[in-house]
Amino acid sequence: MKIEHLGIAVKSLETSDDLFARLLGKGNYKKESVEREGVTTSFYELGESKIELLEATNPESPIAKFLDKRGEGIHHIAFGVENIYTEIERLKKAGFIFISEEPKDGADNKLIVFLHPKSTNGILIELCQEKNAV
Numbered sequence: 671m672k673i674e675h676l677g678i679a680v681k682s683l684e685t686s687d688d689l690f691a692r693l694l695g696k697g698n699y700k701k702e703s704v705e706r707e708g709v710t711t712s713f714y715e716l717g718e719s720k721i722e723l724l725e726a727t728n729p730e731s732p733i734a735k736f737l738d739k740r741g742e743g744i745h746h747i748a749f750g751v752e753n754i755y756t757e758i759e760r761l762k763k764a765g766f767i768f769i770s771e772e773p774k775d776g777a778d779n780k781l782i783v784f785l786h787p788k789s790t791n792g793i794l795i796e797l798c799q800e801k802n803a804v
């Protein structure tokens with residue numbers, strides 16, 4: 671398991687892409703919308719991990735609700751795992767609660783699930799696995 675990405679909620683990708691390009695000294699490598707999640711993402715490589723900027727595409731988006739409640743900032747930590755199904759079972763046995771136990775298509779060619787922050791010390795944790803690894 672590794673930190674695959676840090677998810678950061680932003681109001682405007684245009685503004686934040688400029689800020690992160692200046693901060694990291696390089697541009698994003700991908701911009702991708704995932705309508706099911708109500709987000710447009712913008713990815714930056716950072717060694718073994720990535721930064722995923724997230725802009726809401728509609729007011730019902732989890733990102734829109736997060737921004738309304740907490741403003742811009744770190745939204746979630748994504749763990750990269752070898753086998754998402756094995757990890758779901760392991761974590762369920764260890765007492766963690768999933769928002770949905772069924773992996774879904776995420777951005778950047780991943781399968782993803784989320785644990786509920788109430789079972790993870792108030793931190794939204796995402797598990798993600800390369801899609802072509804299954």
Ligand SMILES: CC[C@H](C(=O)O)C(=O)SCCNC(=O)CCNC(=O)[C@H](O)C(C)(C)COP(=O)(O)OP(=O)(O)OC[C@H]1O[C@@H](n2cnc3c(N)ncnc32)[C@H](O)[C@@H]1OP(=O)(O)O
Nearest residue numbers: 677704707709732735745769776777782784787792793794
């Ligand atoms: C495109 C996919 C991409 C990828 O990597 O591939 C992504 O990462 S998509 C990211 C956006 N999608 C999600 O976040 C999906 C999972 N999130 C959810 O299902 C909801 O956001 C949920 C269930 C965490 C909260 O939704 P709810 O409608 O219950 O909102 P509330 O504001 O009522 O929150 C309830 C409770 O949870 C706390 N909360 C909400 N968001 C976060 C967060 N990001 N980190 C920590 N805690 C969070 C919120 O403060 C409430 O706590 P309370 O003590 O009741 O105030």
Ligand SMILES: [Co+2]
Nearest residue numbers: 677722748796
């Ligand atoms: Co993510």
